[in-house]
Amino acid sequence: MQDYLKGLNERQRDAVTSTEGPLMIVAGAGSGKTKVLTTRIAHLMAKGVDAFNILSLTFTNKAAAEMKERVEHILANREARNLYIGTFHSVFARILRAEAHRIGYPNSFTIYDTDDAKSVVKTVTQELNLDVQHYKPNAVYNRISGAKNGLVTAGEYKNDYHIQQEDMRANRPMIGHIYEAYQKRCFKNGAMDFDDLLFKFYELLKTTPEVLHKYQHKFKYIMIDEYQDTNPAQYEIIKLLAAAHENVCVVGDDAQSIYAFRGATIQNILQFQQDYTDAKVIKLEQNYRSTQSILTVANEIIKNNKGQIPKTLFTENAAGEKIRLVRTMSDNEEGKFIADAILEQKLRNHFKNKEFALLYRTNAQSRAFEESLRRHNIPYTIFGGISFYQRKEIKDFIAYLRLVVNPKDEEALKRIINYPVRGIGKTSVDRAVLAANEGNISMWEVLEAAPMFGFKAGTLQAIEEFVLMIRSFKSMLETKNAYDIAFHVGKQTGFVKELFNDKSTEGVQRYENVQELLNSIKEFTETPMSEESGEVGDKGLAAYLQQIVLLTDADQKDPDADTVKLMTIHAAKGLEFPVVFVGGLEEGLFPNAMSLNTREELEEERRLFYVAVTRAKTRLYLTYANTRYRFGQLIQSDSSRFITEIPETHIDVSFAGGGVKNQKSSSWGQGNAFERMQRGFGGNSSAPEKTAVSTLVSNNKPKEVAHTASANFVPSDPATLKEGMRVEHQKFGFGEVLKLEGSSHNPVATIKFEQNGEKKIMLNYAKLMIV
Ligand code: ATP
Numbered sequence: 001m002q003d004y005l006k007g008l009n010e011r012q013r014d015a016v017t018s019t020e021g022p023l024m025i026v027a028g029a030g031s032g033k034t035k036v037l038t039t040r041i042a043h044l045m046a047k048g049v050d051a052f053n054i055l056s057l058t059f060t061n062k063a064a065a066e067m068k069e070r071v072e073h074i075l076a077n078r079e080a081r082n083l084y085i086g087t088f089h090s091v092f093a094r095i096l097r098a099e100a101h102r103i104g105y106p107n108s109f110t111i112y113d114t115d116d117a118k119s120v121v122k123t124v125t126q127e128l129n130l131d132v133q134h135y136k137p138n139a140v141y142n143r144i145s146g147a148k149n150g151l152v153t154a155g156e157y158k159n160d161y162h163i164q165q166e167d168m169r170a171n172r173p174m175i176g177h178i179y180e181a182y183q184k185r186c187f188k189n190g191a192m193d194f195d196d197l198l199f200k201f202y203e204l205l206k207t208t209p210e211v212l213h214k215y216q217h218k219f220k221y222i223m224i225d226e227y228q229d230t231n232p233a234q235y236e237i238i239k240l241l242a243a244a245h246e247n248v249c250v251v252g253d254d255a256q257s258i259y260a261f262r263g264a265t266i267q268n269i270l271q272f273q274q275d276y277t278d279a280k281v282i283k284l285e286q287n288y289r290s291t292q293s294i295l296t297v298a299n300e301i302i303k304n305n306k307g308q309i310p311k312t313l314f315t316e317n318a319a320g321e322k323i324r325l326v327r328t329m330s331d332n333e334e335g336k337f338i339a340d341a342i343l344e345q346k347l348r349n350h351f352k353n354k355e356f357a358l359l360y361r362t363n364a365q366s367r368a369f370e371e372s373l374r375r376h377n378i379p380y381t382i383f384g385g386i387s388f389y390q391r392k393e394i395k396d397f398i399a400y401l402r403l404v405v406n407p408k409d410e411e412a413l414k415r416i417i418n419y420p421v422r423g424i425g426k427t428s429v430d431r432a433v434l435a436a437n438e439g440n441i442s443m444w445e446v447l448e449a450a451p452m453f454g455f456k457a458g459t460l461q462a463i464e465e466f467v468l469m470i471r472s473f474k475s476m477l478e479t480k481n482a483y484d485i486a487f488h489v490g491k492q493t494g495f496v497k498e499l500f501n502d503k504s505t506e507g508v509q510r511y512e513n514v515q516e517l518l519n520s521i522k523e524f525t526e527t528p529m530s531e532e533s534g535e536v537g538d539k540g541l542a543a544y545l546q547q548i549v550l551l552t553d554a555d556q557k558d559p560d561a562d563t564v565k566l567m568t569i570h571a572a573k574g575l576e577f578p579v580v581f582v583g584g585l586e587e588g589l590f591p592n593a594m595s596l597n598t599r600e601e602l603e604e605e606r607r608l609f610y611v612a613v614t615r616a617k618t619r620l621y622l623t624y625a626n627t628r629y630r631f632g633q634l635i636q637s638d639s640s641r642f643i644t645e646i647p648e649t650h651i652d653v654s655f656a657g658g659g660v661k662n663q664k665s666s667s668w669g670q671g672n673a674f675e676r677m678q679r680g681f682g683g684n685s686s687a688p689e690k691t692a693v694s695t696l697v698s699n700n701k702p703k704e705v706a707h708t709a710s711a712n713f714v715p716s717d718p719a720t721l722k723e724g725m726r727v728e729h730q731k732f733g734f735g736e737v738l739k740l741e742g743s744s745h746n747p748v749a750t751i752k753f754e755q756n757g758e759k760k761i762m763l764n765y766a767k768l769m770i771v
């Protein structure tokens with residue numbers, strides 16, 4: 001038996017060696033699905049299948065790179081670089097680069113990111129004389145995106161009775177028209193948005209039989225990881241591509257389907273067996289990733305979902321430590337607890353920074369975590385959020401590069417036509433856009449023929465110089481690599497100099513960012529390429545631009561750096577870490593308030609929780625805060641319903657912050673963990689040794705804080721605290737309450753501290769415990 005098969009269990013081996021015909025592997029988290037897929041590629045190649053004939057679709061580009069590396073490692077050769085492997089978007093973009101002309105696009109088409117796309121939506125909405133306050137670009141874009149992922153064309157959209165009814169009900173009957181105008185404008189700009197990479201690819205396959213035939217025969221073996229999250233467009237494309245050979249292997253876990261909001265549906269998993277009636281189905285049931293404690297909790301969570309394909313998941317790993325459930329008073333305290341726990345684990349168990357991951361439901365939650373990690377000098381990396389490529393100076397610079405590749409790209413053109421300033425003001429730009437619309441030509445074509453369009457003499461000269469400059473860059477495309485062109489563009493346009501001359505702190509930062517961008521372009525030109533000429537291995541500017549625009553959140557940072565990783569749960573899919581913290585387990589946040597309308601939505605949130613929990617190998621912490629700033633307001637929340645779904649015997653409950661040392665509370669009376677913790681805090685039944693009188697979030701809204709903090713979990717009226725009681729203050733130490741006064745909203749105690757003498761303490765603000 002080949003070495004790479006030896007480490008696998010029997011079912012995994014079966015999955016790897018069943019190479020012919022349709023195969024579906026449905027299996028729980030950490031059961032080796034991705035490992036099987038990787039080994040299967042190696043196995044195919046070991047059997048003599050050419051790497052060029054294997055298509056493998058992954059969830060992130062990084063996962064693709066890792067897969068290639070592993071295959072290279074297993075086979076001890078470099079053939080794997082010739083695999084067609086990547087995300088749906090990047091693989092289809094690569095093919096579209098070669099074939100787009102067949103559906104009327106230039107092969108050098110630009111890929112619009114969501115910002116560009118929304119900007120075009122806004123432009124065409126305004127041109128249709130519709131109010132962008134009512135037809136909000138974001139909402140309209142999402143609707144168009146949904147349509148495309150469902151393979152609904154603008155024509156179908158406008159003519160579909162049910163879609164129209166829905167838009168009428170939402171009082172936005174014109175979305176179909178915006179959709180149509182948007183597609184037209186993108187086409188004119190020689191641009192595709194992310195959804196077009198699927199939508200147009202599908203159109204390409206459907207309308208050009210020779211292209212379909214070519215790729216059907218090229219891709220003799222097709223593999224898809226994270227199959228549960230494929231959307232209808234992806235599904236149909238795969239079906240088309242696989243039709244000739246039907247060697248299609250999909251790998252997924254219905255319990256981890258977390259993109260229903262983007263049009264993905266586990267229907268795909270169910271449909272597979274109907275579409276391929278002779279499909280072989282393999283279930284993997286042994287989890288190799290997590291301890292028994294973690295796996296038991298994961299199983300308990302997912303049990304609460306009704307719509308599941310039944311399967312069991314067990315592990316032979318050690319029982320491990322109990323899951324820790326930690327409650328804190330505020331998001332800041334939550335961050336502090338996590339930072340402390342990381343330091344403690346590093347000391348006790350010699351973990352490295354990179355062995356910790358901090359997962360959350362929404363990007364906004366990272367702020368409090370970041371602050372406390374910084375304060376504790378713990379190095380971290382945030383995935384997602386505002387990315388490097390979204391910074392203004394980077395987008396501006398890239399706009400130049402985009403324009404060089406595709407001068408029809410109106411979004412790029414508008415961005416930099418007058419930056420650095422060259423005397424082509426807004427009036428002239430508006431005139432150019434109008435002329436382009438009227439003549440049904442691109443804005444660039446208007447500029448090229450500027451003398452015909454009545455610009456003022458000074459402007460005309462500036463435009464002509466600009467056109468000449470861009471053309472001169474364009475002439476380099478055939479002969480120079482991406483870096484050489486970018487360097488030249490930075491210099492000739494005055495772009496880099498402009499930033500260099502700005503000596504403000506921000507200016508210096510912007511300059512450094514652009515230098516960093518140039519470095520990364522250099523790195524791109526120096527990485528090895530596929531042997532298939534003229535394709536993605538190409539080191540040209542177009543290939544570079546394509547690569548960066550298709551980076552996913554998870555792709556943008558180095559996962560190997562020795563830093564604590566912060567990311568949303570969505571971005572953590574498929575990954576694993578020795579120690580995982582899942583923060584913000586509060587009703588309204590997780591499950592998210594936006595996702596509580598239907599059972600389906602709630603079940604998706606629960607699957608997301610399942611994904612979070614199953615990232616952990618040895619230790620798992622679940623945390624939640626009673627108060628948190630959201631949308632500029634201090635919000636009071638209850639713990640997540642998901643916590644109550646975990647049997648208390650499996651968790652170790654504690655409270656952190658407010659001056660109280662971590663307390664085990666599993667012996668407090670009856671009920672589930674959550675109820676017991678609530679009681680412990682309210683102080684109305686079996687109270688813990690110490691009762692928090694008041695713990696406070698220091699933030700810049702003290703009034704509101706005081707009010708909310710006292711309204712619920714903190715006994716605010718002086719009745720709880722009695723004269724003569726002994727208390728501990730976080731800063732002043734132990735003392736005795738001498739006197740209570742003030743209003744019920746703002747109770748004040750006079751306390752005589754042993755070390756610090758008599759002080760008047762506002763109970764809503766002080767960190768005070770009864771001892
Ligand atoms: P997810 O559902 O989270 O994507 P998965 O099913 O893809 O998980 P993998 O990531 O492939 O699971 O595997 C989980 C872990 O278990 C990895 O560290 C992998 O190396 C390990 N593993 C898988 N199979 C085996 C095996 N037979 N022997 C030892 N370790 C294994």
Ligand code: MG
Nearest residue numbers: 033034035574
């Ligand atoms: Mg996986």
